[in-house]
Amino acid sequence: MVLDIVVMAAGKGTRMRSARPKVLHRLAGESLLQHVLRTARALAPSRIVAVTGHGAEAVEAACAAPDLAFARQSPQLGTGHAVQQAAPLLDDAGVTLILNGDVPLIEVATLEALIDACGGSRLALLGVKLADPSGYGRIVRDGDRVRAIVEHKDATPAQRAIDEVYTGVMAAPTAALKRWLGQLTNDNAAGEYYLTDVVSLAVRDGVEVVASDAPTEVEVLGVNSPLQLAELERRHQARQAERLMDAGVRLADPARLDVRGELVCGSDVEIDVGCVFEGRVEIGDDVTIGPYCVIRNASIASGARLRAYTHIDGEALGVEVGAGAMVGPFARLRAGAQLGADVHIGNFVEVKNSTLARGAKANHLAYLGDATVGERVNFGAGSITANYDGVNKHRTTIGDDAHVGSNCVLVAPVTIGAGATIGGGSTIGKDAPPGQLTVARARQTTLAGWRRPTKSR
Structure with a gap:
């Protein structure tokens, strides 16, 4: 017919x-x-x-x-x-x-x-x-x-x-x-x-x-006014919450959930209040989502923990969070971020178009853009990959077991060898050899007799 x-x-x-x-x-x-x-x-x-x-x-x-x-x-x-x-x-x-x-x-x-x-x-x-x-x-x-x-x-x-x-x-x-x-x-x-x-x-x-x-x-039910639209939104979200709970998802408060796309959950998933899911989001078994997270176009593997106010936006490329990974609070994962198993991404860390292998950590105040990060790498607080030269994006590669100290700038394209250590406060513009300490900063100087300026009266 x-x-x-x-x-x-x-x-x-x-x-x-x-x-x-x-x-x-x-x-x-x-x-x-x-x-x-x-x-x-x-x-x-x-x-x-x-x-x-x-x-x-x-x-x-x-x-x-x-x-x-x-x-x-x-x-x-x-x-x-x-x-x-x-x-x-x-x-x-x-x-x-x-x-x-x-x-x-x-x-x-x-x-x-x-x-x-x-x-x-x-x-x-x-x-x-x-x-x-x-x-x-x-x-x-x-x-x-x-x-x-x-x-x-x-x-x-x-x-x-x-x-x-x-x-x-x-x-x-x-x-x-x-x-x-x-x-x-x-x-x-x-x-x-x-x-x-x-x-x-x-x-x-x-x-x-x-x-x-x-x-x-x-x-x-049709929509003819903002009030009717808001009422229908809540009724729709209530149906979404009921469907999730029927499948075994634990919602801290079904009235404080927004699904704006497709949300697929495994078993023993826990979702706290105020979370928003957009696009297509897949959540594996035994995942915990903390309060007020926003997640769009992402895959969260089994055992991962997302802490409060984590923001994930996969856009067209998607984001992958590996098994047992810990993200947040206040972390941001952007398109192309791929976190391996047991990766830690902490507060005020942003990851974009980067792959972090098993056990890598960036726990505080860091930016990883266009980077390939090996296993068990420790990326220090305040450190960044400088991936943009004003015209083009460039890639940073960090080998397994490398340690990047605090407040470092890795100017891409650059490679940090496996097991290398980058001294805190360094600006690295050339490849750092594996297994060695590389430091790039000015020598500390103390000026005897220097006095702080005072205001003129």
């Missing part, structure tokens, strides 16, 4: 009080629209059409992809008018699924069930029962049969008492949907072309209309 998906993304979102199009506001690190498109792609459709309108250029630029077509709605004359713009791109032989770009958390299984209910011949509606249905279109039934959807502003008092509402999601045989779209009128309180009017047109044509309710309310 041919499946086309139409995603409604034309609305202005006036109540957001923002110049940014509503569907580009972010939930869990991604735009609302990207959430919907990811779910749509999981259904393997023949085509996805996003209907844009307000801020169309920004919306289209933000989500452009080879498998995504766009249809412009200008002016915005209602939901039915929006789908009319996409209709020429839809295959008459298939089924069309209509989604909303501001309803980000709908599940693939829910949509698969709706498509099955359509079966290529029925109009299938997704509903939900709400304690407060204000503002939503009501599903009007005659027994089990759906007769119409009535928008809130057009509903009678008796219809407003109905608690089953239409979520804006439907699946329909495409040829029939196109016919109904051509028959819509704007004879209503808003003067708009309502997509919901296709229900009464289907009933008139003798097409069976079916409705089923979403398994959970959170799947079908």
Whole structure:
């Protein structure tokens, strides 16, 4: 069966009080629209059409992809008018699924069930029962049969008492949907072309209309204001926390966790309060994450310990933390950092595009950029690799068992031999031989009779 998906993304979102199009506001690190498109792609459709309108250029630029077509709605004359713009791109032989770009958390299984209910011949509606249905279109039934959807502003008092509402999601045989779209009128309180009017047109044509309710309310909640966005964020994060705890992860406080991507955890993982995970993060068995860590695009091996306020940002290259490594507090690992087993990275140490072999240590106030560091190296407090000459980056290589004293500058490209010792306060611009002490600093001098200047009166 041919499946086309139409995603409604034309609305202005006036109540957001923002110049940014509503569907580009972010939930869990991604735009609302990207959430919907990811779910749509999981259904393997023949085509996805996003209907844009307000801020169309920004919306289209933000989500452009080879498998995504766009249809412009200008002016915005209602939901039915929006789908009319996409209709020429839809295959008459298939089924069309209509989604909303501001309803980000709908599940693939829910949509698969709706498509099955359509079966290529029925109009299938997704509903939900709400304690407060204000503002939503009501599903009007005659027994089990759906007769119409009535928008809130057009509903009678008796219809407003109905608690089953239409979520804006439907699946329909495409040829029939196109016919109904051509028959819509704007004879209503808003003067708009309502997509919901296709229900009464289907009933008139003798097409069976079916409705089923979403398994959970959170799947079908939309976003119309910053308050609703914040509430949905917390509900989404609560679901993420519950999923993690069901898998055995110990969260110090489930209410103080933010997963803004994909977090995969092994067994006996402990995560303290205030941690943020972005992109794809993999955590091995028996890992402890201290409070207020931010981790993006990283792999943390079994037995590692990340102490408070550690910041890891792997960007596109990723970061790897080896088994039994200890990082932090207040450490920063940047893209390309690869820590071997039992590596120690301490407070106010930054590592970028560098490999540290087993047992290497940089415990205080240091910078390792574009470096290859051998096993059991000790990199002293206040020492740095000077990797940038103003134009190009250069690499520093430090052999196994080398010791770099405090407040040293290693000016790349440079190699420190295995077992070498670099005296504290040295600036090293030439290779240091293995197994020997290398010192590069001015001779200490004391000036007898020198007096400190005093202020003139």
